[in-house]
Amino acid sequence: MFVPLRWARGFINAAGDTGAASCALELVKVLGPVVFSVKGHVAGTMAARCLGRLLRQVFAAIPPDGASREEEYRELALSLILLLVQKNLLRRTEQVIGAIEQELDTRRGILRAHLEFARDPGAEFVDQLKKSLMAKTGAAGVRLSTSAVPALLAGCRLRIGGNCIDASLQTRLTRLEAELAAAHGGF
Numbered sequence: 656m657f658v659p660l661r662w663a664r665g666f667i668n669a670a671g672d673t674g675a676a677s678c679a680l681e682l683v684k685v686l687g688p689v690v691f692s693v694k695g696h697v698a699g700t701m702a703a704r705c706l707g708r709l710l711r712q713v714f715a716a717i718p719p720d721g722a723s724r725e726e727e728y729r730e731l732a733l734s735l736i737l738l739l740v741q742k743n744l745l746r747r748t749e750q751v752i753g754a755i756e757q758e759l760d761t762r763r764g765i766l767r768a769h770l771e772f773a774r775d776p777g778a779e780f781v782d783q784l785k786k787s788l789m790a791k792t793g794a795a796g797v798r799l800s801t802s803a804v805p806a807l808l809a810g811c812r813l814r815i816g817g818n819c820i821d822a823s824l825q826t827r828l829t830r831l832e833a834e835l836a837a838a839h840g841g842f
Contacts, residue, residue: 659750660754663751663754663755663758666751667758675727675731676759678728679728679732679735680732680756682731682733683736686732686733687748687749687752691745702740703738703741706737707733707737763795763796765794766789766794767797767815768788768797768799768800769802769813770801771802771814771823772801772807772812773803773804773806773810773824781799781801784799807825807826808828810822811823
Protein backbone atom coordinates (compact mmCIF):
# COMPACT_ATOMS: atom_id res chain seq x y z
CA MET A 656 0.00 0.00 0.00
CA PHE A 657 1.30 3.44 -0.97
CA VAL A 658 1.66 5.79 2.02
CA PRO A 659 3.06 9.21 1.04
CA LEU A 660 3.93 10.07 4.65
CA ARG A 661 6.34 7.11 4.82
CA TRP A 662 8.08 8.36 1.69
CA ALA A 663 8.22 11.87 3.15
CA ARG A 664 9.73 10.73 6.44
CA GLY A 665 12.26 8.53 4.65
CA PHE A 666 13.30 11.42 2.42
CA ILE A 667 13.69 13.86 5.33
CA ASN A 668 15.54 11.30 7.44
CA ALA A 669 17.90 10.54 4.53
CA ALA A 670 18.56 14.28 4.21
CA GLY A 671 19.59 14.45 7.85
CA ASP A 672 17.93 17.80 8.56
CA THR A 673 14.99 19.90 7.40
CA GLY A 674 17.21 22.44 5.61
CA ALA A 675 18.82 19.82 3.41
CA ALA A 676 15.45 18.20 2.77
CA SER A 677 14.01 21.57 1.68
CA CYS A 678 16.86 22.20 -0.75
CA ALA A 679 16.63 18.71 -2.22
CA LEU A 680 12.84 19.00 -2.45
CA GLU A 681 13.17 22.09 -4.64
CA LEU A 682 15.26 19.99 -7.04
CA VAL A 683 12.61 17.24 -6.98
CA LYS A 684 10.03 19.83 -7.98
CA VAL A 685 12.18 20.73 -10.99
CA LEU A 686 13.15 17.16 -11.92
CA GLY A 687 9.64 15.68 -11.61
CA PRO A 688 8.13 17.46 -14.63
CA VAL A 689 11.25 16.72 -16.70
CA VAL A 690 10.92 13.00 -16.01
CA PHE A 691 7.15 13.14 -16.66
CA SER A 692 7.84 14.64 -20.08
CA VAL A 693 9.73 11.52 -21.23
CA LYS A 694 7.62 9.68 -23.80
CA GLY A 695 6.71 6.06 -23.19
CA HIS A 696 6.55 3.95 -20.07
CA VAL A 697 9.28 5.05 -17.64
CA ALA A 698 9.26 2.48 -14.87
CA GLY A 699 11.35 -0.31 -13.45
CA THR A 700 14.94 -0.87 -12.49
CA MET A 701 16.39 -0.55 -16.00
CA ALA A 702 14.53 2.70 -16.66
CA ALA A 703 15.77 4.07 -13.32
CA ARG A 704 19.37 3.16 -14.16
CA CYS A 705 19.22 4.76 -17.62
CA LEU A 706 17.48 7.85 -16.30
CA GLY A 707 20.00 8.09 -13.45
CA ARG A 708 22.95 8.02 -15.86
CA LEU A 709 21.31 10.64 -18.06
CA LEU A 710 20.45 13.01 -15.20
CA ARG A 711 23.89 12.64 -13.61
CA GLN A 712 25.43 13.66 -16.96
CA VAL A 713 23.15 16.70 -17.02
CA PHE A 714 24.15 17.58 -13.45
CA ALA A 715 27.84 17.19 -14.33
CA ALA A 716 27.41 19.75 -17.12
CA ILE A 717 25.86 22.32 -14.76
CA PRO A 718 28.47 24.27 -12.82
CA PRO A 719 27.88 24.34 -9.06
CA ASP A 720 26.43 27.57 -7.67
CA GLY A 721 28.69 27.49 -4.65
CA ALA A 722 26.33 25.81 -2.18
CA SER A 723 28.48 23.70 0.11
CA ARG A 724 26.12 20.73 0.01
CA GLU A 725 24.76 21.14 -3.53
CA GLU A 726 26.06 17.75 -4.69
CA GLU A 727 24.37 16.08 -1.72
CA TYR A 728 21.05 17.83 -2.50
CA ARG A 729 21.26 16.77 -6.14
CA GLU A 730 21.91 13.15 -5.22
CA LEU A 731 19.09 13.07 -2.67
CA ALA A 732 16.59 14.55 -5.15
CA LEU A 733 17.76 12.18 -7.84
CA SER A 734 17.48 9.20 -5.49
CA LEU A 735 13.85 9.99 -4.72
CA ILE A 736 12.90 10.43 -8.39
CA LEU A 737 14.72 7.24 -9.39
CA LEU A 738 13.13 5.24 -6.60
CA LEU A 739 9.69 6.43 -7.72
CA VAL A 740 10.57 5.36 -11.29
CA GLN A 741 11.91 1.99 -10.13
CA LYS A 742 8.78 1.27 -8.07
CA ASN A 743 6.51 2.49 -10.92
CA LEU A 744 5.17 5.26 -8.67
CA LEU A 745 6.21 8.30 -10.68
CA ARG A 746 2.51 9.24 -10.99
CA ARG A 747 2.53 9.71 -7.20
CA THR A 748 5.26 12.35 -7.24
CA GLU A 749 2.88 15.22 -6.38
CA GLN A 750 1.51 13.26 -3.41
CA VAL A 751 5.04 12.61 -2.15
CA ILE A 752 6.01 16.27 -2.59
CA GLY A 753 2.90 17.36 -0.68
CA ALA A 754 3.62 14.91 2.12
CA ILE A 755 7.25 16.09 2.34
CA GLU A 756 6.14 19.72 2.56
CA GLN A 757 3.59 18.86 5.23
CA GLU A 758 6.09 16.85 7.28
CA LEU A 759 8.69 19.63 7.00
CA ASP A 760 6.10 22.12 8.27
CA THR A 761 5.22 19.81 11.16
CA ARG A 762 8.86 19.40 12.16
CA ARG A 763 9.40 23.17 12.00
CA GLY A 764 6.30 23.91 14.09
CA ILE A 765 4.42 25.49 11.21
CA LEU A 766 0.63 25.20 11.36
CA ARG A 767 -1.16 24.43 8.09
CA ALA A 768 -4.65 25.81 7.66
CA HIS A 769 -7.09 26.47 4.85
CA LEU A 770 -9.50 29.40 4.74
CA GLU A 771 -12.59 29.21 2.53
CA PHE A 772 -14.53 32.43 2.04
CA ALA A 773 -17.54 33.72 0.17
CA ARG A 774 -15.83 37.04 -0.62
CA ASP A 775 -12.15 37.86 -0.37
CA PRO A 776 -11.55 38.96 3.24
CA GLY A 777 -8.51 41.06 2.35
CA ALA A 778 -4.85 40.86 3.29
CA GLU A 779 -5.30 42.60 6.64
CA PHE A 780 -7.83 39.99 7.84
CA VAL A 781 -5.62 37.14 6.65
CA ASP A 782 -2.57 38.61 8.45
CA GLN A 783 -4.56 39.06 11.67
CA LEU A 784 -5.87 35.50 11.39
CA LYS A 785 -2.32 34.15 11.03
CA LYS A 786 -1.15 36.13 14.06
CA SER A 787 -4.12 34.95 16.09
CA LEU A 788 -3.53 31.31 15.13
CA MET A 789 0.15 31.59 16.07
CA ALA A 790 -0.74 33.14 19.44
CA LYS A 791 -3.43 30.57 20.25
CA THR A 792 -1.54 27.49 19.08
CA GLY A 793 2.06 28.43 19.84
CA ALA A 794 3.02 27.64 16.24
CA ALA A 795 6.26 29.06 14.88
CA GLY A 796 4.39 30.14 11.76
CA VAL A 797 1.21 29.59 9.79
CA ARG A 798 0.93 28.38 6.21
CA LEU A 799 -2.56 29.52 5.22
CA SER A 800 -4.03 28.58 1.88
CA THR A 801 -7.23 30.24 0.72
CA SER A 802 -10.02 29.59 -1.72
CA ALA A 803 -13.21 31.33 -2.76
CA VAL A 804 -16.38 29.29 -2.20
CA PRO A 805 -19.34 31.40 -3.31
CA ALA A 806 -21.78 28.75 -2.00
CA LEU A 807 -20.93 29.92 1.54
CA LEU A 808 -22.98 33.07 0.72
CA ALA A 809 -21.16 35.12 3.38
CA GLY A 810 -18.60 34.50 6.10
CA CYS A 811 -15.84 31.93 6.06
CA ARG A 812 -14.77 28.44 7.05
CA LEU A 813 -11.36 27.66 8.57
CA ARG A 814 -9.94 24.14 8.37
CA ILE A 815 -7.01 23.06 10.52
CA GLY A 816 -6.23 19.40 10.10
CA GLY A 817 -9.47 17.52 10.75
CA ASN A 818 -11.05 20.46 12.58
CA CYS A 819 -13.34 23.03 11.01
CA ILE A 820 -14.51 26.37 12.34
CA ASP A 821 -17.54 27.29 10.27
CA ALA A 822 -18.74 30.90 10.38
CA SER A 823 -20.58 30.84 7.06
CA LEU A 824 -24.08 32.02 6.31
CA GLN A 825 -24.71 28.80 4.40
CA THR A 826 -24.23 26.69 7.53
CA ARG A 827 -26.31 29.03 9.69
CA LEU A 828 -29.19 28.88 7.20
CA THR A 829 -28.94 25.08 7.01
CA ARG A 830 -29.09 24.83 10.82
CA LEU A 831 -32.02 27.23 10.98
CA GLU A 832 -33.87 25.21 8.36
CA ALA A 833 -33.27 21.99 10.33
CA GLU A 834 -34.46 23.63 13.59
CA LEU A 835 -37.62 24.97 11.95
CA ALA A 836 -38.33 21.60 10.36
CA ALA A 837 -37.88 19.83 13.72
CA ALA A 838 -40.05 22.37 15.54
CA HIS A 839 -42.86 22.23 13.01
CA GLY A 840 -42.68 18.60 11.94
CA GLY A 841 -41.19 19.35 8.56
CA PHE A 842 -42.30 21.60 5.75
